[in-house]
Amino acid sequence: MSTIVRSIAGIGRRTLEGISRMGYATRFFIAALMRSGTAFRRFGLTIREIYFSGVLSLIIILVSGLFVGMVLALQGYETLQTYGSEEVLGVLVALSLVRELGPVVAALLFASRAGSAITAEIGLMKATEQLAAMEMMAVDPVARVVAPRFWAGVISMPLLAALFSAMGILGGYLVGVVLIGVDEGSFWSQMQAKVDFEEDILNGVIKSVVFGIAVTAIALFEGYDAPPTAEGVSGATTRTVVTSSLAILALDFVLTAFMFRGIS
Amino acid sequence: MNRAMLDLWVGIFVVAGIGALMFLALKVGSMNTVDAKESYQVTALFENIGGLKARAPVKSAGVVVGRVSSISFDDKTYEAEVTFSLDKRYSFPTDTTASILTSGLLGEQYIGLEAGGESVKLKNGDRLKLTQSAVVLENLIGQFLYSKAQEGPQQEGTTNEVQ
Amino acid sequence: MDNLVEIENVSFSYGDRPVLKGINLTARRGQVIAIMGNSGCGKTTLLRLIGGQIKPDQGTVKVAGQVVNELKPLDLYSLRRKMGMLFQFGALFTDMNVFENVAFQMREHTKLPEDVIRDLVLMKLHAVGLRGAADLMPSELSGGMARRVALARAIALEPMLVMYDEPFAGLDPISLGVTGNLIRRLTDTLGLTSLVVTHDVQESLKIVDYVYFVSEGIIEAEGTPAEISASNLPFVHQFVHGEADGPVPFHYPAKPYESDLRLGA
Ligand SMILES: Nc1ncnc2c1ncn2[C@@H]1O[C@H](COP(=O)(O)OP(=O)(O)OP(=O)(O)O)[C@@H](O)[C@H]1O
Ligand SMILES: [Mg+2]
Numbered sequence: 001m002s003t004i005v006r007s008i009a010g011i012g013r014r015t016l017e018g019i020s021r022m023g024y025a026t027r028f029f030i031a032a033l034m035r036s037g038t039a040f041r042r043f044g045l046t047i048r049e050i051y052f053s054g055v056l057s058l059i060i061i062l063v064s065g066l067f068v069g070m071v072l073a074l075q076g077y078e079t080l081q082t083y084g085s086e087e088v089l090g091v092l093v094a095l096s097l098v099r100e101l102g103p104v105v106a107a108l109l110f111a112s113r114a115g116s117a118i119t120a121e122i123g124l125m126k127a128t129e130q131l132a133a134m135e136m137m138a139v140d141p142v143a144r145v146v147a148p149r150f151w152a153g154v155i156s157m158p159l160l161a162a163l164f165s166a167m168g169i170l171g172g173y174l175v176g177v178v179l180i181g182v183d184e185g186s187f188w189s190q191m192q193a194k195v196d197f198e199e200d201i202l203n204g205v206i207k208s209v210v211f212g213i214a215v216t217a218i219a220l221f222e223g224y225d226a227p228p229t230a231e232g233v234s235g236a237t238t239r240t241v242v243t244s245s246l247a248i249l250a251l252d253f254v255l256t257a258f259m260f261r262g263i264s
Numbered sequence: 265m266n267r268a269m270l271d272l273w274v275g276i277f278v279v280a281g282i283g284a285l286m287f288l289a290l291k292v293g294s295m296n297t298v299d300a301k302e303s304y305q306v307t308a309l310f311e312n313i314g315g316l317k318a319r320a321p322v323k324s325a326g327v328v329v330g331r332v333s334s335i336s337f338d339d340k341t342y343e344a345e346v347t348f349s350l351d352k353r354y355s356f357p358t359d360t361t362a363s364i365l366t367s368g369l370l371g372e373q374y375i376g377l378e379a380g381g382e383s384v385k386l387k388n389g390d391r392l393k394l395t396q397s398a399v400v401l402e403n404l405i406g407q408f409l410y411s412k413a414q415e416g417p418q419q420e421g422t423t424n425e426v427q
Numbered sequence: 428m429d430n431l432v433e434i435e436n437v438s439f440s441y442g443d444r445p446v447l448k449g450i451n452l453t454a455r456r457g458q459v460i461a462i463m464g465n466s467g468c469g470k471t472t473l474l475r476l477i478g479g480q481i482k483p484d485q486g487t488v489k490v491a492g493q494v495v496n497e498l499k500p501l502d503l504y505s506l507r508r509k510m511g512m513l514f515q516f517g518a519l520f521t522d523m524n525v526f527e528n529v530a531f532q533m534r535e536h537t538k539l540p541e542d543v544i545r546d547l548v549l550m551k552l553h554a555v556g557l558r559g560a561a562d563l564m565p566s567e568l569s570g571g572m573a574r575r576v577a578l579a580r581a582i583a584l585e586p587m588l589v590m591y592d593e594p595f596a597g598l599d600p601i602s603l604g605v606t607g608n609l610i611r612r613l614t615d616t617l618g619l620t621s622l623v624v625t626h627d628v629q630e631s632l633k634i635v636d637y638v639y640f641v642s643e644g645i646i647e648a649e650g651t652p653a654e655i656s657a658s659n660l661p662f663v664h665q666f667v668h669g670e671a672d673g674p675v676p677f678h679y680p681a682k683p684y685e686s687d688l689r690l691g692a
Contacts, residue, residue, distance in 0.1 A: 044267075047270070047271060047274050048270060050274045050277070050278075051270045051273055051274050051277075054274070054277050054281075055273045055274060055276075055277045058277060094292050094293075098288060098292065098293075121522075124521070125520075125521070128516065128518060128521070129514050129516060129518040130518050130519070130520055130521065132480060132514070132518065133512070133514055133518035133520075134520075135480065135507075136478050136480070136507055136510065136512045136514075137507065137508075137531065137532050137535070138504040138505070138507040138508045138532075138535075138536065139531075139532075139535050139536075140504070144535070156277075158281070158285075159277065159278065159280075159281025159282070159284070159285075160281070162281055162284035162285045162288060163280060163281055163284045165284070165288060165292075166283075166284035166287050166288060166292075167284075169288075169292055188291070191292055192291070192292070192293065193321075195292050195293040196293060196319060197289055197293040199319065200293060201285075201288050201289055201292070201293045204288075205285070
């Protein structure tokens with residue numbers, strides 16, 4: 001009997017903890033936004049972070065994009081040829097990439113490559129009292145450390161997603177046109193006819209911006225909130241990857257439902 | 265990693281990213297959707313639009329001349345009101361026929377325009393009088409069965425129900 | 428009335444574990460004050476209270492006439508510009524080299540031209556004997572070197588109050604003597620005030636003006652170095668001579684040893 005009571009109490013406690021953490025995270029996020037002045041006034045700080053989260057993610061994004069596009073073309077061709085409509089292969093590859101796979105897979109890769117690095121770095125800065133030292137030097141760590149990383153993530157993510165999609169389409173072209181021999185003209189022309197700038201590409205970009213905000217905000221919060229110990233930081237890093245992956249998929253569903261409702 | 269190298273890499277990254285976006289916008293997608301300023305709006309009533317969707321192409325002689333901008337239901341005539349924008353470069357007579365056609369058997373639906381002989385041209389806000397609804401496959405099959413049933417009702421008892 | 432730091436009846440606890448139970452401490456301008464006490468008695472906590480990183484449960488912490496624990500964030504930040512702190516574990520910024528670490532506050536708070544910053548930073552590094560290490564990353568430094576860089580960083584903007592959390596730990600006898608003299612000299616020439624947390628009784632008695640002994644959350648003893656050396660209070664005697672037996676317990680509070688080892692019946 002007491003175990004039941006205890007487990008119910010446990011659920012209650014965890015719910016309350018979760019809610020208060022959410023509140024804390026929201027306050028942290030708002031503080032980071034409000035104190036973003038430095039990130040723009042001294043844009044060099046943000047550029048540095050774009051290097052660490054954007055440029056260093058390039059390799060994994062480009063290679064994954066290429067392979068995802070190649071696989072899409074292979075699989076798509078198998079299915080399409082049974083209906084005799086190989087010429088829409090370009091459409092299939094392009095739409096899958098710009099609407100879904102580009103933003104989502106790039107964001108998942110970004111979360112595990114850059115997000116975890118951000119959490120580990122900030123967590124370690126906290127554990128080694130670097131953030132406290134900064135505060136003692138009258139420098140606000142949220143403005144100096146958090147905000148530039150946040151904006152760097154928000155800027156990098158859509159660029160990475162676009163590169164992922166472009167590489168994927170290139171991969172699809174290589175496999176579909178060069179390797180299998182789908183007609184090059186119809187591959188591109190069908191794609192251009194069916195892929196709409198606003199509905200597909202712009203919405204894809206909006207998605208990736210939202211994912212960029214979510215992943216970076218989660219990564220920064222987890223780092224800032226990490227217990228200042230080795231286990232604390234490693235646990236926070238894991239949570240960053242798990243939480244932001246879930247957030248990406250959930251947000252993707254919500255955004256897709258809003259964006260493509262009632263459109264072919 | 266010194267400052268200059270870092271700036272260079274970030275520069276390369278941003279240029280490549282914007283390049284990828286341009287590639288998507290120009291080569292993959294069609295930015296050449298008819299611009300509001302460069303087009304005029306025309307409406308048409310259809311009994312049945314089938315599977316026509318907003319943004320579907322409007323073609324004449326197989327050339328894309330515009331796009332469907334909106335579809336609504338008119339509760340006075342109980343018909344579908346389709347508004348589409350046409351490229352300013354092309355003008356059509358007022359007695360143009362608009363029909364809803366399908367590319368291929370299961371392809372997407374689009375509006376086909378067939379010019380009439382009138383000398384007065386369509387202008388912004390005009391309504392097309394002559395329209396031809398979508399061919400709905402289910403109706404087509406229904407009609408087919410119906411005519412079959414009339415041909416020889418005695419052969420198959422079950423088809424009697426259709427009458 | 429020339430007290431830079433005045434701590435009155437300050438109590439502080441982490442959660443429900445009391446650490447400080449009514450501390451009184453004053454530091455006059457231009458003095459070097461030593462704070463001593465056994466490990467874990469709350470010396471670092473005391474410095475963090477002065478820096479305004481934590482707030483006391485009770486009592487007031489005054490720096491330059493301002494009550495630190497009642498300042499608004501912005502006022503606290505402007506007060507902190509006039510404080511320097513050497514953290515116990517250095518707390519160097521690991522993503523910057525030694526030069527940038529020392530230059531950090533100059534870049535953040537001043538609009539000094541680059542060549543002036545360069546000269547100032549090299550002067551500070553020279554003072555701690557590490558001018559040659561300017562281009563190294565913190566990960567390439569030994570513990571003692573890192574501490575000296577942190578010291579250079581703490582005094583970078585020549586603040587009015589510098590808090591050193593164990594500046595002598597991990598230093599060889601030579602750097603130890605140099606660092607001790609440096610703290611004394613900086614205090615005298617720049618007219619700053621220094622709070623030095625240390626375990627190094629002999630070294631600190633040579634350079635400081637006044638000593639506070641913290642124990643069990645209160646100031647157990649205080650006095651000038653001469654008074655401390657001559658003191659025959661058992662507590663001070665044990666500390667100055669490093670004896671294991673005496674009023675200062677070496678052990679963190681615990682159950683009786685026998686019962687912990689299950690030797691009891
Ligand atoms: N963040 C914290 N949370 C909970 N307890 C803490 C925390 N920091 C310190 N303590 C406790 O407060 C007491 C005083 O810690 P403090 O760091 O001030 O000691 P100290 O005098 O600086 O010791 P040392 O000479 O070893 O550095 C210790 O017993 C420690 O267990
Ligand atoms: Mg300490």
